[in-house]
Amino acid sequence: MSLEQLYRQRFAGSAVLAQRALQRFPGGATHDGRYADPFPLFMERANGPYKWDVDDNRMIDYWCGHGALLLGHGHPAIVEAIERQAPVSTHLGASHRLELEWADLIAELIPGAERIRFTASGSEATTLALRLARAATGKTTLIRFAGHFHGWHDALAPGADPDDPNRGVLPETLASLIILPTDLEQVEATLASRNDVAAVILEPTGASYGSIPLPADFLPGLRELTHRYGVLLIADEIVTGFRVAPGGACARAGITPDLVCLAKIVAGGLPGGALAGRAELLDLLAHDEHGPRGRIRQQGTFNANPLSAAAGIAMLRAVATGEPGAIAAQRGELLVKMLNELFASKGLRGWTAFGDGSIFHVFVDPATDLAPGDIPRNLPLATLKRGGDARFLRRLRMALHLNGVDLMRGRSGFVSAVHSEADIRATVAAVAASIEMVLSEDEGV
Numbered sequence: 001m002s003l004e005q006l007y008r009q010r011f012a013g014s015a016v017l018a019q020r021a022l023q024r025f026p027g028g029a030t031h032d033g034r035y036a037d038p039f040p041l042f043m044e045r046a047n048g049p050y051k052w053d054v055d056d057n058r059m060i061d062y063w064c065g066h067g068a069l070l071l072g073h074g075h076p077a078i079v080e081a082i083e084r085q086a087p088v089s090t091h092l093g094a095s096h097r098l099e100l101e102w103a104d105l106i107a108e109l110i111p112g113a114e115r116i117r118f119t120a121s122g123s124e125a126t127t128l129a130l131r132l133a134r135a136a137t138g139k140t141t142l143i144r145f146a147g148h149f150h151g152w153h154d155a156l157a158p159g160a161d162p163d164d165p166n167r168g169v170l171p172e173t174l175a176s177l178i179i180l181p182t183d184l185e186q187v188e189a190t191l192a193s194r195n196d197v198a199a200v201i202l203e204p205t206g207a208s209y210g211s212i213p214l215p216a217d218f219l220p221g222l223r224e225l226t227h228r229y230g231v232l233l234i235a236d237e238i239v240t241g242f243r244v245a246p247g248g249a250c251a252r253a254g255i256t257p258d259l260v261c262l263a264k265i266v267a268g269g270l271p272g273g274a275l276a277g278r279a280e281l282l283d284l285l286a287h288d289e290h291g292p293r294g295r296i297r298q299q300g301t302f303n304a305n306p307l308s309a310a311a312g313i314a315m316l317r318a319v320a321t322g323e324p325g326a327i328a329a330q331r332g333e334l335l336v337k338m339l340n341e342l343f344a345s346k347g348l349r350g351w352t353a354f355g356d357g358s359i360f361h362v363f364v365d366p367a368t369d370l371a372p373g374d375i376p377r378n379l380p381l382a383t384l385k386r387g388g389d390a391r392f393l394r395r396l397r398m399a400l401h402l403n404g405v406d407l408m409r410g411r412s413g414f415v416s417a418v419h420s421e422a423d424i425r426a427t428v429a430a431v432a433a434s435i436e437m438v439l440s441e442d443e444g445v
Contacts, residue, residue: 331358
């Protein structure tokens, strides 16, 4: 029986729901990352580091709510905060005490967070950051880096995916973007030759939460260049904030950006985001006199809603201890080490695992000469973004599901503070079994 036949048999309930989904959702999915061929799995419940599908198959989960669940699924502190707040109010339509406590915790953790504005998502946070940068500087052009992801909105979607034709994005919007490789010399040459750049935005560990890591000197070098040329630096810490360090990737690197975009962990696994940064920038939103140019208007029905605030407070209190991030990072590093040992023991060329603490990536392309532990760099951006050989990864993803492991798109993931060493070892065993399934099918062709 082929891998796909086994998959269809094991996950029959998901197959039925996937057919229904095709009638309601474009492509049968509600998020690009959840699309899967031949069909995605439909999950029913989750607890700790595990989730169960509609056929009651248990998975070790490395999606972790797209990176939002540093404490795992259903953590008692988060659940208690939600249960305590929900009967009181899910939406007061007014200011409330919780938003202040939430903001205080962010300000304590994130360097340079002099002012904070809450949003309902990460995409909203990056949208607001661009608006403020352009308003504050009076300049229109933005530098972003090829492959870095900052949300799906028109202003920043171009450049995230080299295969994206940017349909529906206005030519004027495209013209306002300069898309560069992560090369400090090219950044400096661009800044030296232009006087219309309002800001530079980046993911501070590299494209797609570090799947294409930055050179070690890039972040401090970029901060120095933006200071020198009077350009704002926007750090998109939507994934890295509170995960790679309590204060995020920039704090770990010892730099302070002008604006920091936050989401995911900041809201405790509930919907929510925030923009934090210099007071003189965020105060452009304030209701006082801003002269003839006026203030910047920003609304959002669910900004700082009390339910997300309650969950966010519970999460950030835990983050502030430093313990969850340290445990998750330790487990992530163990997973990467053991995966590379596995690949080496099997003599697999073109297979490598790498990461940053609790964030990990697996790159698979037998056509390359990468050795286990190598970080893939000098390959086409499209290849790096998809994690290697797409056809091979499709089958690996099915095999991993059959062996009880759910990686993001079959190649990346987030480790939570509740993944145990036993979970890590079980994951590596599942990867080993999955490799055998895929390679055996290849041999039988």
